[in-house]
Amino acid sequence: MRCFPRPDTRPDPIKGRFDAQGRRAPEVPRKSGAHVRPRGHRLKPSPDVIIAHTQPGLEGVAIREALARFPGVREVGRRSIADRNGMALLGVDRPQALTRMRCAEDLFALAAYACPLAATEEGLEQARKVARNAPFVETALARRVALTPGSRAGRRLGFRVLVRTTGRQEYRRVDLQKALERGIAERGDRRWRLEEQGEVQWWATLLDDELILAIRLTDDRMRQREYKVAHFPGSLRPSVAAAMALLSQPTDDDVVLDPLCGAGTILIERAHLGRYRMLLGGDSDPRALAAARDNVGPRYKPIELREWDAAALPLGDGAVTRIITNLPWGRKSGSHADNVRLYPRLLREFRRVLAPGGLMVLMTSETRLMRELLEENRIVPSSILTVTVLGTPASIYVCRFA
Numbered sequence: 001m002r003c004f005p006r007p008d009t010r011p012d013p014i015k016g017r018f019d020a021q022g023r024r025a026p027e028v029p030r031k032s033g034a035h036v037r038p039r040g041h042r043l044k045p046s047p048d049v050i051i052a053h054t055q056p057g058l059e060g061v062a063i064r065e066a067l068a069r070f071p072g073v074r075e076v077g078r079r080s081i082a083d084r085n086g087m088a089l090l091g092v093d094r095p096q097a098l099t100r101m102r103c104a105e106d107l108f109a110l111a112a113y114a115c116p117l118a119a120t121e122e123g124l125e126q127a128r129k130v131a132r133n134a135p136f137v138e139t140a141l142a143r144r145v146a147l148t149p150g151s152r153a154g155r156r157l158g159f160r161v162l163v164r165t166t167g168r169q170e171y172r173r174v175d176l177q178k179a180l181e182r183g184i185a186e187r188g189d190r191r192w193r194l195e196e197q198g199e200v201q202w203w204a205t206l207l208d209d210e211l212i213l214a215i216r217l218t219d220d221r222m223r224q225r226e227y228k229v230a231h232f233p234g235s236l237r238p239s240v241a242a243a244m245a246l247l248s249q250p251t252d253d254d255v256v257l258d259p260l261c262g263a264g265t266i267l268i269e270r271a272h273l274g275r276y277r278m279l280l281g282g283d284s285d286p287r288a289l290a291a292a293r294d295n296v297g298p299r300y301k302p303i304e305l306r307e308w309d310a311a312a313l314p315l316g317d318g319a320v321t322r323i324i325t326n327l328p329w330g331r332k333s334g335s336h337a338d339n340v341r342l343y344p345r346l347l348r349e350f351r352r353v354l355a356p357g358g359l360m361v362l363m364t365s366e367t368r369l370m371r372e373l374l375e376e377n378r379i380v381p382s383s384i385l386t387v388t389v390l391g392t393p394a395s396i397y398v399c400r401f402a
Contacts, residue, residue, distance in 0.1 A: 042210070043077055043210075049090070049109070050095045052088040056081060057086055057385055062088040064246065070097045072092065073098075076090060076091050089110075095143055102242030104222070104239065105223035106222060108216050113212055117130075119167070123170075128182050131179075131181075134187075137189065144215060148217060154190075157193070159194060163204045164203075164204070164205050167208035180213070223238070230292075230295050234332050236266065242269040243396075245361075247396065253277050258324055259323065260327065261292055263288060264293075268295060280306075281304070281306075282306040286307055316353070317353065320353050321354075323359075360401075361397070365395075379399055384396065
């Protein structure tokens with residue numbers, strides 16, 4: 001198994017850090033549907049801009065992965081729509097390599113860009129002209145043909161437009177959609193036909209006054225994983241599992257533990273990131289372990305999967321170098337009251353089995369409970385990522401122990 005270079009260590013704009021005394025820095029609450037765009041960071045549109053969609057909050061991790069794995073890639077920007085997705089904007093000459101990204105779920109090619117777009121009715125006319133004169137469509141269509149089997153870029157193309165908006169405008173989202181549809185139909189490069197299931201998908205993202213118009217390059221096969229033959233309720237999305245594994249700063253001599261492994265997604269995604277000494281996973285539910293064994297199959301060795309109590313692990317002190325796990329959220333199974341009793345036991349056990357210098361990456365939606373427990377145990381995370389998974393806000397805690 002080939003290992004790619006260590007992840008880029010340049011700082012990410014990660015919210016919710018702890019100070020030296022273990023107190024959490026104040027956060028600015030994010031409204032539903034709000035987006036993040038660094039002030040003054042307008043895009044420099046060009047035909048080589050590829051937009052990788054992630055789960056909201058993980059766009060920085062996706063950028064880190066792309067820079068580490070694929071030579072010649074550069075960061076163009078990043079955006080996040082809280083309830084929908086993160087957008088990692090990358091400059092790349094050959095986007096085919098990006099289909100191997102583990103943290104991304106979809107790829108788009110920039111077709112046109114406008115900023116500012118008026119919030120008044122005038123903005124609709126602007127949008128129509130942006131779509132009609134979109135300068136990078138030929139490049140985008142050629143890349144779509146290269147990346148998606150069975151696609152084409154003929155003289156007659158059916159299309160549809162999907163629109164997401166944030167901020168306040170005097171017009172409705174559907175009005176913007178119709179304006180863009182008119183603009184595309186007016187283009188002189190092809191005979192564009194508006195169809196309910198049009199083969200070419202134009203995605204328009206309006207972030208306050210910034211319009212990003214892109215053409216989808218990939219299909220659902222990118223977010224799916226061929227190893228995922230068995231599913232288990234509450235199983236983690238592979239792209240999120242990959243991001244957590246990347247945040248563990250993989251090394252060749254890692255002994256990786258997922259004490260609540262479910263269907264095994266985190267361990268498998270860690271295996272795809274490079275070499276390791278051992279993968280260890282376990283769960284108290286035999287049905288989850290059965291799913292994990294089906295997904296692992298004969299691959300990803302050496303690996304051990306066991307039935308156990310995660311709060312009383314059959315492992316020696318300092319036996320592992322990395323712990324990567326998705327803690328119980330108390331939603332689909334269990335409850336907040338259960339977690340109040342369980343989390344302290346888990347943290348004590350994790351500290352016991354983690355070797356000095358080891359690192360743990362934990363995700364949960366129980367952010368208040370985690371904050372209290374980390375302060376009580378004087379655990380100072382090196383970073384905290386605020387994310388949204390299937391519409392539910394959560395945090396990923398990265399903690400290293402001396």
